[in-house]
Amino acid sequence: MDFDIKNKTCSFCGVRGTDGAKFAGGLGAMMCVPCVGRFHDIFSTDAKTEAVSRPPWEAMSDAEVLGTLPLIARNAEQVNEFLTEWVELARSRKISWAEIGRVMGTSRQAAWERFAERVGKPRPQETASLPPSDVPRRVNVSSSPLGTSVNPGSATTTPSVAVI
Numbered sequence: 001m002d003f004d005i006k007n008k009t010c011s012f013c014g015v016r017g018t019d020g021a022k023f024a025g026g027l028g029a030m031m032c033v034p035c036v037g038r039f040h041d042i043f044s045t046d047a048k049t050e051a052v053s054r055p056p057w058e059a060m061s062d063a064e065v066l067g068t069l070p071l072i073a074r075n076a077e078q079v080n081e082f083l084t085e086w087v088e089l090a091r092s093r094k095i096s097w098a099e100i101g102r103v104m105g106t107s108r109q110a111a112w113e114r115f116a117e118r119v120g121k122p123r124p125q126e127t128a129s130l131p132p133s134d135v136p137r138r139v140n141v142s143s144s145p146l147g148t149s150v151n152p153g154s155a156t157t158t159p160s161v162a163v164i
């Protein structure tokens with residue numbers, strides 16, 4: 001499995017991992033330390049939580065909505081890579097395609113068709129998902145349904161957060 005933080009992206013703000021950075025991770029989602037702190041602060045009082053309990057897209061411009069799309073796509077790729085890595089782990093433990101299909105709620109054949117070609121193959125780098133010119137720059141966007149804003153391509157995040 002890929003345990004290199006430089007290949008990971010915070011699922012909440014879109015910042016990419018760098019040497020020395022730390023991410024919390026679970027089920028394919030990753031969270032950088034500033035986001036952990038931001039959400040910890042938001043959930044520290046009911047008033048702070050209530051203050052950001054509106055759908056962030058309601059106040060977003062069209063440019064901000066468009067800027068969010070590649071960040072969501074990058075996060076989806078990360079989660080799909082994580083799922084593939086776990087299927088690869090299961091296969092390395094000699095768990096059958098039938099069992100993998102059963103827990104995924106599908107057939108052995110469907111599980112094999114979805115994952116067999118990718119299992120054991122090199123992973124595409126996350127930067128390959130979009131040409132650099134298509135990655136929005138200098139635009140504050142809401143990077144996730146939870147609405148943490150980010151300036152894509154930099155490590156600077158702007159806390160405008162919403163929680164559900």
Ligand SMILES: [Zn+2]
Binds near residue numbers: 014035036
């Ligand atoms: Zn983050």
